Amino acid sequence: MKMESPLPLDxxxxxxxxxxxxxxxxxxxxxxxxxAGPDGLSIGDLGGRTGVTGSTLTHHVKILATAGLxxxxxxxxxxxxxxxxxxxxxxxxxxxxxxxxxxxVSPDKDCPNG
Amino acid sequence: MKMESPLPLDxxxxxxxxxxxxxxxxxxxxxxxxxAGPDGLSIGDLGGRTGVTGSTLTHHVKILATAGLxxxxxxxxxxxxxxxxxxxxxxxxxxxxxxxxxxxVSPDKDCPNG
DNA sequence: CAATCATTTCGACATAATTCGAAATAACAC
DNA sequence: GTGTTATTTCGAATTATGTCGAAATGATTG
Numbered sequence: 184m185k186m187e188s189p190l191p192l193d194x195x196x197x198x199x200x201x202x203x204x205x206x207x208x209x210x211x212x213x214x215x216x217x218x219a220g221p222d223g224l225s226i227g228d229l230g231g232r233t234g235v236t237g238s239t240l241t242h243h244v245k246i247l248a249t250a251g252l253x254x255x256x257x258x259x260x261x262x263x264x265x266x267x268x269x270x271x272x273x274x275x276x277x278x279x280x281x282x283x284x285x286x287x288v289s290p291d292k293d294c295p296n297g
Numbered sequence: 298m299k300m301e302s303p304l305p306l307d308x309x310x311x312x313x314x315x316x317x318x319x320x321x322x323x324x325x326x327x328x329x330x331x332x333a334g335p336d337g338l339s340i341g342d343l344g345g346r347t348g349v350t351g352s353t354l355t356h357h358v359k360i361l362a363t364a365g366l367x368x369x370x371x372x373x374x375x376x377x378x379x380x381x382x383x384x385x386x387x388x389x390x391x392x393x394x395x396x397x398x399x400x401x402v403s404p405d406k407d408c409p410n411g
Numbered sequence: 412c413a414a415t416c417a418t419t420t421c422g423a424c425a426t427a428a429t430t431c432g433a434a435a436t437a438a439c440a441c
Numbered sequence: 442g443t444g445t446t447a448t449t450t451c452g453a454a455t456t457a458t459g460t461c462g463a464a465a466t467g468a469t470t471g
Contacts, residue, residue: 194321194328202319204393206459207312214308217394220401220408226418239460241419260417260468269408272393276386279318280331283383287334294334294383320429340448353430355449374438374447 197278200271203250208235209243213252216266223265225258311392314385317364322349323357327366330380337379339372 192200204210215232216224224232230240244264247253252268284294306314318324329346330338338346344354358378361367366382398408 194325198319198321198324200319201315201324205312205314205316205319207308208459210312210315210393211308214393214396217397218400220398220403222401222403227416236461237418238420238462242459245419257418257468260415262418268393269397272390276390279324279328279382279386282328282332284332284334286332287336289334289336322429341446350431351448352432352450356429359449371438371448374445376448 192274192278197275200250200252200275203246203252206243208233208239209247212240212243213247213266213268216253216264217268219265221265223254223263225261225263227261229264306388306392311389314364314366314389317360317366320357322347322353323361325349326354326357327361327380327382330367330378331382333379335379337368337377339375339377341375343378 204213211233212229212235215229226237226240226244229235229244230237233240235243244253244255248255248264251271252266253264254267255262255264257263318327325347326343326349329343340351340354340358343349343358344351347354349357358367358369362369362378365385366380368379368381369376371377
């Protein structure tokens with residue numbers, strides 16, 4: 184599998200990362216991986232815990248991996264998936280909010296930019 | 298327009314909020330509104346700044362509003378849209394990350410739960 | 412090498428999302 | 442009222458996504 188280097192977030196990449204989170208099954212999968220912590224889970228275990236069948240899970244995990252939210256590594260005959268969501272989610276939040284009120288004359292009281 | 302009260306985030310709501318962010322056009326629209334700050338922009342201005350046509354914009358803004366990321370209010374003959382993304386994005390990040398490592402024996406160094 | 416277990420690819424189908432233009436609605440000015 | 446501007450609804454076409462099972466690939470054990 185091709186491993187993407189963590190390119191800077193542009194609109195296209197940010198949107199597809201959000202889209203990766205925008206499916207109940209994928210969000211459930213990712214949360215299961217977040218719960219599992221850095222040791223991760225195999226595809227099979229993930230299927231067991233989420234009730235998602237094999238080929239569908241492969242499909243969803245690939246989307247999460249492309250979005251940079253999950254890593255995959257072969258370990259024996261299993262593929263171990265692990266969430267790398269922490270920084271990524273922070274980056275996504277920043278992408279959305281950093282330029283807050285840049286065009287405004289009356290900034291929001293909650294605006295991080297004053 | 299029916300105004301949704303801010304229900305607690307469950308999997309379904311979180312996924313549809315992420316999905317709302319998961320389109321380039323909608324993400325561009327929301328960022329434009331974030332830049333515009335609390336005064337917001339009319340649908341027409343939004344269209345002007347993003348290049349999205351009227352009926353499509355109506356469609357996208359409705360999705361953002363349903364996700365709780367944008368408010369709409371009539372002002373004269375315009376509809377003023379404003380981002381309310383700050384808390385919402387924080388909630389979404391929390392939804393994803395709060396139970397981090399709950400199932401793990403070797404928590405991540407970056408894990409917010411130690 | 413044969414058997415087995417884990418995952419992926421493939422092909423197919425159903426459902427949902429995106430996008431547009433034209434017509435409809437809503438608010439205002441006169 | 443008529444006319445003007447702003448937005449929404451509608452209908453339709455295109456494209457994308459989600460889902461599955463069966464067959465194919467890869468890794469390990471004996």
